[in-house]
Amino acid sequence: MFTNESSEQITNWYYSVAYGINISLGIPYGVSFDDEYLWDPGFGNFRMEQGNFVFYDDTSMPPNQAAVTYDISPGDQTGDRGDPGNITIQNSIDRRLYSPQLFTDNIVYVTPNKRGETMVYQGIFHRILNENPGAPDEEFWQPTNQDPTYVFTRMTTQQARMSWRDANTDGGTIDGNLYERVPSFNLGIGPYDIAPGDSVELIRIVALGEMDRNVSELGGLNATQNYLSQGLANLKANWQAALDIVDGFRRTGNWNEGISEFPPPTVGDAPFASNDDELQVDLYVDIELGMQGFELTWTAVPPNYQDPITGTNDFAGYKVYRSESRIEGPWIEAADLPRAEAAELTAGGKVTFRLPAEAGIPYRHWVTSYDLDGNESGFTAYTFHALAAKPAPSNDQSEVLVIPNPFRQVSGLSDPSEEKRISFLNIPGQCTIRIYTVAGDLVRTIEHNDGFGEEAWGSALHGDYLLTRFFQNVQPGVYIYHIESHVLGHEGESSIGKFIIIK
Template sequence: MKLSVLRNACLPKKGTVLRWLLPALLLLLPISQSHAQVVWGKQTLKRGKLWATLWNSFQYGDPVETSNAFHTLDYPGYSKGPNIDDALNYAEAAGYAIYGERNNIAYSYTLNSRFFPSGEHVFPLEEAILTRNYNLENLSTAGEEIVTGGHHVNGLELDLSRRSMVWSYPEYDDFIIHEVTITNFDITIVENLYFGMRYGVRLTQRSGTRGDEKFGWNDENHLFYFYDHRSFRFEDEEPVQWSNGVGPERGDIGDARDIWEAGSRQHELDAAGHFTVIVLDSANGNVYQNILEHVGQGVTEGAPREDVMFIQGVDQPARFLEVLTHQQPKMSWDDARDAGGEGGNKYERRPEFLVSVGPLTLSPFETKRIVFAEVMGEMSREKIVEGGVENIDLMAVASLDSMLKNVAAAKRLFANNYMPEYHPPMTPTNGENSLRLTTDAGKITVEWPPVPDTYVDPSTRQNDFAGYRIYRSTYFTIGPWTLVADIPKADAEIVNGMVQYVDDDLPNGVGNYYCVTTYDTDGHESGKVNNNRFPVYPLRAPNEQFPKEVYVVPNPFRQNSGLLGQGEGNRIEFIGIPGRCVIKIYTLTGDLVQEFSHDDGSGSA
C-alpha cells in the first residue's frame, strides 16, 4: 500500500480523518521495514537434468560472468570443478523485459544476466527461496524443487513474482516451468501491458564457440528451436575449414572434440542439444516470438533494425513496444535465407530469443499469471560421446525429436495442474555425491539407505516399490550409463542399515561414476539424481618390493594422458608405491612441480 492510495481514497467525515489515517500509517511502517530487509539473491535448481541459477530479479546465472559456479540453463547439469568453463550451458545471458501504460504514460524496463539491477528502476520484494519437495512428498506442492522470488518495477508500479519448478521423473526432467505473476497494487489501471523472457543463446560454454547457432521452426507446436551448426567468418560468411576428425566433412556442427587436434581419442559432441521456450499460459494475450542479434554488453556491427535488441537507459518505451510485439517470420533460418526477406542473416546466427505476451490489462489490485517453459532435448549420451559423421547427422533428427517429446510432456504436466501421470518410488538418495562409495583392491562398494517399508505411492497409497538399479559410467558424471545390477527388493543386501552392492573385477586405473535408481511394480523408474561428481578408482595393493616395480603412467605425459573419459586427459597415475609415502613431481630440468602425500594404504595414486 502507498500513501497515494490513501490520498485518492474516499475520505471519512471531518473530525474522523486522524483516527482513520493513524492506524493505516502504523500498518505501513512494518511493511516498509520488511521490504528494506529483502535483498537481491539467487537459488539453483538442480533436481532435473536442466540446471539454472535463478535470481529474484529474474536474471539467470551470474550478473557478471558465466564462467563461475552458477548455471545458465546447463543441460545436462552438473556442478563445476576446477575448470569453471566445463559447463554444457545453452544461454550466456537471460532475463526479461516489460512495457506498459499507466495514465497514458508509457513505461518500460529490461534486465538480463550481464548487468546488476539498479535501485532506480527496481527493488526486491521477495527473497529468492528454494523449496525442496523431493519425490513429491507433498502432493499439494507443484515441483520437486521450487525457486520463488520477486521484485517491484518503478514507474509501472507493478510487483513481479516468479515460481520456477523442476522434476526428476524421467519424463519430466528436461524442462523448467516458470509462473510469472504480475500484480497492480495501485488504484489506476495499467493498459497495453507486455511481458517477455529473453535469452542470449549460446551452445555451449564447454565448447568455447558461439555465433554459429541456427534456428528451426516447428509448425505443429508453433515454436522456434535452436541448435549448433557450422562456424563461419563473420566478415564474409565463408565457412570455417577444419582439418581434423569430422572437421573436413561436417565442420564444427555439434562442436565435436576431435576437430581441435589430430589423433584425438575423444569424439564427444559438446553441443548436441536442442533448445526452445514455450508459453503454456498467455493470460489470454497474444504470443510473440522474436529472434534478434545477441551482442551482450556490446553494440551491433550493422544488423538491420528488426534484429537490434532494445537497451535499458538508451531506448525509449516505444522501441520496447516495437520489439516486444514484433513477430519473427515463421520459418527456419535456412528457409529465411532462401526466401531473401527478414531473417536468415549472419546476425541471427548469434541469436537472442525474445518470447513475449500481451497486450494485457491490469485493473487496480488485479493479478495476472503467465507461464513459460524452457525445454531441452538431446539424442542418447552414447551417441553423443561416440561422435562421428553418422551421429552428427543423426543429431539433427534425434535431438529435435527428443526436444519435441519433452515439449509435449511439459504441456501435459501443465494441463494436469502439475500432477505427473505416474509416480516412481522415492529416490534412494538426493543430490550429487550422496551415495556412499568405498574403494578397495579391484572393487568399489556402493551403499545407500533402503526404501522404508512404510513407503507408499503418492497417488495409489500402495507400497509398489520393486527394486533398485545400479548404473556405472567410465566416462563422466552425466554418463553414458551402463546398467550393472538390477536388485529386486527381496534380494537387497542390508549391511549396517544400508543397502550394499559390491562392483568387483574392475580394471585398475579406470575412473568410475555411479548412480542408483528405484523402480516399481509397473516399471516406473526414478530419476538419476545421486551420481558422484568426480570419478572413483579401485585401489591397487601396496608394493611390498618398493622401490622396485614402480611405474608412472602415461609416461611420457606429452601434455595429454590419452585416457578416455571427461577430465581424464590430464591424469597421471603412480603405480607400485607404498601405502604411505610422499610423491614429488619434477620437470626434466629438475624443478619441483608439485609435492603431495599419499596415505590411503593403497599401491597407487
C-alpha cells in the same frame, strides 16, 4: 498473473520478456554466429496458433568472413555442428559434443486480449549491438534505448514462422540473416484493458532436450549427424509432459493432477552436501578370489515407501552405473540389483554392495532406484572424483610394474582428468616410493600405506599428477624408482627400476 490493484482502469497494456540465447558454452575453441533456429508446428499449447521456435547449435557463419573448415573427423563432414571437442586437436580424446542441447520457450495459455485474441508476439533479434554495426537496424533491441516507439515496435514484432534456413533463402523477409545466429528472443502479449481488480493470466513453458547423453559424449559422426533429430524428439516429449501438467492444473487447480507417473526416491545427495546421505565408495580386495573392486554404500528406499499416485510400494530395485570418462558420461550400467537381493545387503537404512573392477582404471559411480514401470530416480547419488580399484599387495618386488611405461604424453585413460596418471603396481601394502633422476636427484617421495598393491604418482583430486616435490611439472627423460617395504616381516626389502617419460 498480472492484477490491476489500482482504482483506475489500465488501457492498452502490453507485456513482454526478452533475453539473449547462447547455446554454445564452455567449448575448447572459439566459434560464433552458430545458434540456429527452426519453426515446428508440432509443439502444442492452449491457444489458437500452435508451434514453437527451437534453438540449437549449428555451424559457425560469421558475417564477412570465410566459412571455417576442419580437417579432423567429424569436423571434415559436419563442421562444428554440436561443437565436437576434438575437431581442432589431432588424436584428442575429448570427442564429446559440447552443445548438443535444444531449447524452446513459449506462452501456452493467456487470457484473451481486448480483441479477443490469444496471440503471442514472437521475435528473434541480434543480441550484440556494438560488435556488429553492419546488422540491419530492425534486428537490434538495445536495452538502453527507452524510446516508447522503439520499444513497442520490438515488443510486437512477429517473426516469420519458418526456420532460419528457410528464411535465409526467402527474399520476402529480413529474417534469416547471419546476425540472427547470435540471437535474442522476445515473447509478448497485448493489448489489454484491465479494470480495477481484474487480472491477465499467462502460463509459460521453458523446455530443454537432447539426444542420448551417452551418444553425445562418445561424439563422432553418429552424434553430429543425429543430435538435432534425436534431440528434437526428446524436446517434444519433455514439452508434452509439461503441457500435461499445465492441462491438469487448468482443469483442477492442482499442479500434480497432470503427473501420471512418479519415479521412486533418490538414494543419496549430490557430492559436497556434507552429510551422511552421499554415495560412499571404498576399495576392497578379495585375495582368495583374486578380485578387487569398489564397495558402494547408499541410502535404501524406505520399506514403507508408497508411490504418490498408486498408493503402493512399487520399488523394484537399484541400478549401478559407472563412467571411466567424466561426470557427464558415457555412463554404463554395471549392475542391476533387484529388490529382494538388495534387502539382504541392507542394514541400518543403508545398502552396501560390492562391484568388481579391473585394477588401475579410475571410475565414477552413480546409483539410482527404479520401480516396476521402469521409472528411475534422479541423478543425485554419484561420485565427483574418479577412483581406481587397486590389486592385492605383493611382497615379491620383482613383480613391480610402472603403468604406462614409457609414458607418452598421456596415460591413455579415457578421463581427461586422469591423462597424467602413472601408477606403480604389485607393490607392498606399506612402503615408500622414491623417484630420482638418472643423476641421482630426488624428484618425489610417495608414502604408500593403504594396504593395497597400487599407488599413483599424485592424484586428480589434489592436482599433483607428475609434479615434483617442489610442485613443478616433471621434465621428460629417464627416471629411477626405489621402493622400500615397511610390511611386518619384510622391513627394509627394496627394489629398483626405471621408467621413461616422453612429452
